[in-house]
Amino acid sequence: MTTDQTTAALTAEAIEDALLAFLAERIKTEVAADQDLFKSGLVSSMFAMQLVVHLEETYDIAIIGPDLKLDNFRTVKAMTSLVHRVRDADDA
């Protein structure tokens, strides 16, 4: 992952694409943006923690407190909206 994704123009599409690429690389499987990663057995809670670390590092955010729910990491779409929400809250 490169740091140029942390620049201002961070569209949902850009985050989704980057996440799909990250997942494809890590779990060696193409997934859809709305696919339930846990239900499909592709991802364990151990991997969810890796996703937390990845999102924090890539998007310069801190995922803490009630945001640390598995539901926020269930799909690529859920992670994308989490990143947006936390970044917006940080900017506020």
Next chain:
Amino acid sequence: MPEWLASETALVGELVGGQAAAWDVAGELPVELLRKLGAQGVLCAEVPAAYGGLNATSHDNGEFTAYVGSLCSSLRSIMTSQGIAAYAIQRLGDREQRKRYLADLTGGQLAAVGFSEPAAGSDLAAMQTQIRAEGDSFVIDGQKKWVTGARYADLLLVLGLFGEGAAFAVVPTTTPGVQVELVPSPLGCRAAGHSNIRFDNVRIPASSVLGGGGQSLSLLFTTALSYGRMSIGWGCVGIVRACLNAATNHARNRSQSGKPLAEHQLIERHLAELLVAEQVSTRICQHASQCWESVSPDMVVAAVLAKHVSAGHAARSAATAVQVLASAGSQDGHVVARAYRDAKMMEIIEGSNEICQLILAQHALSTIPDNA
């Protein structure tokens, strides 16, 4: 040893002196020594300076942890607990909680962290401790088992079910309804103050639930345990180093059949194996610390690897060292006798060998490409 932790290292060396054997035999650490170390910030050295901590890197704290582990695994276990508590608070607490509790943990207060329960060891789903809202406050009911350091702790970090999810609550040990009962005669880390704790209608203010609660149980568990695994991995490096040192010195100075043990080839093989163990466990912990410092997504699995590999080497190295020292190392309190008992427990806590293997197997299955 990292230069800037030199004074902390010297402090611990001086305070521990030659007392680790006596602490092991007595089954107790002097609590005033723990408070003194706590007030210097050395029990959780990675706490950022902004919160009163020493701001140590994972590598520096790792080498420091190994040093303490080479002296006394009971004391190192206290560091592991304090460090897990500090990391969980830093990671999961809100701004106020971080400020308040991290000041406590670097100011001489001691913390212990309760995960296991009578029916829930590796099986998280069986956890029964409940943290529930009642009016403006929260109420905790449940039991925790084998809580390292609870005997000495001022603050207990308790993992429990919370609504649909889970939460960590910070509970002063003196809160009404908290009952701490020392585990008598544990196999290893005998002075680490392992205790069973009962929470009976324990009322705490809402401000003591980290981050408001409601996080995923498995994520809370993995977060806290990841720090613990790093700490135990490095602590095991210390055990291996103590064994290598004791066995090498004994082999050099003890003669049998007219020559030093070190000139008997079967003993030499033991020394070679100890050296390999020291190098391998050091390198794998360094790798994990590197992942930790660069905030790599691999840090979670790297911590499991470091803990698993180092604990295995510590257990085997301790057995080897006792074999080399024979009767000279076979008395309770002796550094290799302690290592033998302490290291075995390191293969059990913070993810047993078997649980670590399950995690690593899953990692292999999810990362190795399917060639079919």
